[in-house]
Amino acid sequence: MRLAIIAILAAAAVAAGCATTPEQQPPASVEERAAKPAAPAAVETKPIARVDLTSKPAPGNPLKDPNNILSRRSIYYDFDKFDIRDEFRSLIEAHAKYLRESPGAKMLIQGNADERGSREYNLGLGQRRADSVKRALTLLGAKENQIESVSLGEEKPVCAEHAEDCWAKNRRADMLYSGEY
Amino acid sequence: MQALLTRLRAFLGAVLLLTTPLAGAQLSIEITGAGAPRMPIAVAPFPGEGALGAGITSIVRADLERSGLFRGLEVPPLSPAPTEASPVNYAEWRARLADALVLGSVAARPDGRYEVRFRLYDVVKQASLGGIAYTLSKEQVRATAHRIADFVYEKLTGEKGVFSTRIAYVVKRGNRFELQIADADGAGEEAALVSFEPIISPAWSPDGRKLAYVSFENKKPVVYVHSLLDGKRNVIANFRGSNSAPAWSPDGSRLAVTLSREGGSQLFLLNADGSSLRRLTSSAAIDTEPRFSGDGQWIYFTSDRGGSPQIYRMPAAGGEPQRVTFEGSYNVTPRLSPDGKTLAYITLNEGKFQVALLDLSNRQVQIITDSDRDESPSFAPNGRMILLATVIGGRGVLSAVSSDGRVKQRLSVTAGDVREPAWGPFTE
Numbered sequence: 001m002r003l004a005i006i007a008i009l010a011a012a013a014v015a016a017g018c019a020t021t022p023e024q025q026p027p028a029s030v031e032e033r034a035a036k037p038a039a040p041a042a043v044e045t046k047p048i049a050r051v052d053l054t055s056k057p058a059p060g061n062p063l064k065d066p067n068n069i070l071s072r073r074s075i076y077y078d079f080d081k082f083d084i085r086d087e088f089r090s091l092i093e094a095h096a097k098y099l100r101e102s103p104g105a106k107m108l109i110q111g112n113a114d115e116r117g118s119r120e121y122n123l124g125l126g127q128r129r130a131d132s133v134k135r136a137l138t139l140l141g142a143k144e145n146q147i148e149s150v151s152l153g154e155e156k157p158v159c160a161e162h163a164e165d166c167w168a169k170n171r172r173a174d175m176l177y178s179g180e181y
Numbered sequence: 182m183q184a185l186l187t188r189l190r191a192f193l194g195a196v197l198l199l200t201t202p203l204a205g206a207q208l209s210i211e212i213t214g215a216g217a218p219r220m221p222i223a224v225a226p227f228p229g230e231g232a233l234g235a236g237i238t239s240i241v242r243a244d245l246e247r248s249g250l251f252r253g254l255e256v257p258p259l260s261p262a263p264t265e266a267s268p269v270n271y272a273e274w275r276a277r278l279a280d281a282l283v284l285g286s287v288a289a290r291p292d293g294r295y296e297v298r299f300r301l302y303d304v305v306k307q308a309s310l311g312g313i314a315y316t317l318s319k320e321q322v323r324a325t326a327h328r329i330a331d332f333v334y335e336k337l338t339g340e341k342g343v344f345s346t347r348i349a350y351v352v353k354r355g356n357r358f359e360l361q362i363a364d365a366d367g368a369g370e371e372a373a374l375v376s377f378e379p380i381i382s383p384a385w386s387p388d389g390r391k392l393a394y395v396s397f398e399n400k401k402p403v404v405y406v407h408s409l410l411d412g413k414r415n416v417i418a419n420f421r422g423s424n425s426a427p428a429w430s431p432d433g434s435r436l437a438v439t440l441s442r443e444g445g446s447q448l449f450l451l452n453a454d455g456s457s458l459r460r461l462t463s464s465a466a467i468d469t470e471p472r473f474s475g476d477g478q479w480i481y482f483t484s485d486r487g488g489s490p491q492i493y494r495m496p497a498a499g500g501e502p503q504r505v506t507f508e509g510s511y512n513v514t515p516r517l518s519p520d521g522k523t524l525a526y527i528t529l530n531e532g533k534f535q536v537a538l539l540d541l542s543n544r545q546v547q548i549i550t551d552s553d554r555d556e557s558p559s560f561a562p563n564g565r566m567i568l569l570a571t572v573i574g575g576r577g578v579l580s581a582v583s584s585d586g587r588v589k590q591r592l593s594v595t596a597g598d599v600r601e602p603a604w605g606p607f608t609e
Contacts, residue, residue: 108400117534118513118527118556119381119601120426120439121483121490123402124446124467127423131444150401151423151441155379162575181400 062098063177069094075133077171079114082128084136092133095175096140099147106178107142109133109149112156114167119153126151129173219252220337223279223304228262229287233295233322240326241283244344244366245333248565249588254279265300271307279304281337283329285312294318297325301333310336323369343561347605348568349373349383349392350579354597360394362409365561365604367592373409381601384427386453389608393417393427393436404438406453417455428471428480429453430497437461437471437480437497448482450497461499472515473497481505481515481524492526506539508546514557518564523584525558525567536569536582549586559604560584570600 062068075088084092099105111130113122130149138144159166224242242253254277263269264286274282285299300312313332317325327344334342343365352359360374360383374380378397385392390409395402402425404418418424422441429436433453440449448461448468462468466486473480474494481494484502489510495502506512511529518525521541528537528546533553539546554572561568566588568581573591577598581590593599 110401117511117529118470118483118490120470121467121485121513123381123423123425124439124469124485127441127446128467131441148401148421149441151446152379152397153381153402155381155397 070098073175075129075173075175076168077129077173079167079171080125081171082125082132084132092136093140096137096142099137099142100140103143103146105146107137107147108176108181109147110156110174110176110181111149111151112170112172112174113151113154114170115154115157115162116167119155123151123153123155126153126173129171133173133175219246219250220280221254221278222251222281222283222333222337223254223256223274223277224283225256225259225263225285227285227287227297227299228264229289230297232289233287234319235322235326237287237297237322237326237329238283238285240323240366241330241333244327244330244342247366247590248334248342249583249590250334250338265298265312269302269307271302271304274302274304281310281333283333285329290316297329299329301336323364327364327366340565341563341607343563343565343604343607346562346607347389348559349385349601349603349605350570350599351380351383351601352597352599353577360392360407362392373407373412374414382426383601383603384429385603385605386429387431387433387606389606392603393429395425395427404436406436415455417453418449418451426469426471428473430473431475431477437473439469439471448480461495462502470514472517474517475519475521481517483513483515492524512537516558516560516567518560518584519562520564523564525560525584527555527558536567538584538586547586549582549584550580550589552580555580557601557603559602561604562607566590566604568602568604570602 063070065071069091072091075084075091099107109130111126111128113125127149130151134147134149137147157170159169222245224238226238230237245251246253263284265284267284282302282304283299285297288296290296294316296314296316298312298314301310302308303310315325315328324345330344331342334344346365347362348365349360349362352361356377358376358378358380359372360380361370362373363370373392376396376398381395383392383394391406392409393404393406396405402423403416404424404427405414406417407414417427417436418438418440420440420442424438424440426439427436435450435452437448437450439446445465446467446469447464448471450459450461451457461480464484464486466484468482468484470483471480478497479494480497481492483490484493487504490513491504492506492512492515493502493504505524506526509528509530512526514527516525524539524541526537527534528548530548534555535548535552536550536555536558537546537548552571556570559568564584566581566583568579570577571580577600579592579599579602581592582588
């Protein structure tokens, strides 16, 4: 299995080399290699980045890793409320830490409201929710200029039924990073 | 004339049911509520109007009926067909129970256009109330019919008609949002803006040439001013945070808006080109939905500074807000009548969002709708009717109610959710 992976990677690396710099390959070296059938030696001399899928999740963007709390982005609210419930405290802390440790990161917080009542007043309610998340993040060390809080009011519901189950899902603030909106 | 007016006003007492579907309009209007007895008026077919395609007299009659103040009489085929130039047989029209009569004619002109002439008569007093001649192309039939209806309405009621005005509203069809402009009767719908993101809060400039509105095309609310003739759009408020709730000053020079740039949702004033930003309110509350009074002296707005959303007003020059609504726990979306005497708003009444009217002189409150999800009331420029958004059968529709609550109409489009109506101003 491992040998097979190395062989595939080697083939890929050679193919990539041929594709990108065909003229710079002297024809002589091809003949030389053909004369010396020591293929494993060629593998050892090429820098191969080893990818091991067996031990742990793919290293990558922690914001996208479903096992990382940072992949969670939504905070839900009670009716006509904008205070952050206890269950979302660890989520806010994790994002505050990420923003602290990544000064270049930018976040857009979109506040939302359920559909009942005036659209403009609901825009205000969504703003209040987005502002409450921003305040919590900055109190935990994120920089004010890293975060913009805006409201989508009742205009972008994730759930369209006219019932409390749905309204609860729509009373929400979403945290989005650059490139995600 | 005076006799007609007196009779018409006397009619506004009792109640009778009417249903008048208007065919052929994209946004069709149906009178659904109970109205006052209406003045019987005969609009005789204009000889020659067949050449115009659309029936000009049927549009005039539909306009007048939609106001809830008139009942169009059936006119049998007459030979010879009477015109504005014929001698009027008042006894015959009286026998047909007409109190008022419109006669006219259409003639083709050598330049390919048409001439429409008409005259309005008081059948009871046996007198002419005047008439007009219009030159028009076939494309102007609807506009001409609305002008004739406005003339008739004004002569018989003493108030300006609104049949030539336009309305704006937003239609959501699937994942598209369309900002539509239509005649006051819902016909001639034209999209001013189509977007995949929401559009809310359209507000007509006082000259009727522009609309301010909030668009979410940049993933957040931004205020635009959109020129209807050339489609040119200017960003008026795109500050950090949310930008919304545009309201024009009566002279069209300034806009009040709601911004969150300094935290919270607060009222600001800026010039109509977006310059000279000035903060109006300073509260920890949501202050939004500003509206200028007709004299430009006051700004009415929604605020929850007292714990629940209520309507307040403050001097447009800045100053201490005063609370305006006191009954109920949810009063939002203030809209002043054109004469400044009445405030329409949305109130939460026993679990239903309904349109309420507050008489600003005697503080009397009257709820004038019986629907339960009303939003965005908008006065006709003559103050007679209020256009609003509501939900019927799970679908957003527009509805109109007379400001005395007696006449109710429903406006529906064939597909999609309709919301955010705004009735445009009088224009020349």
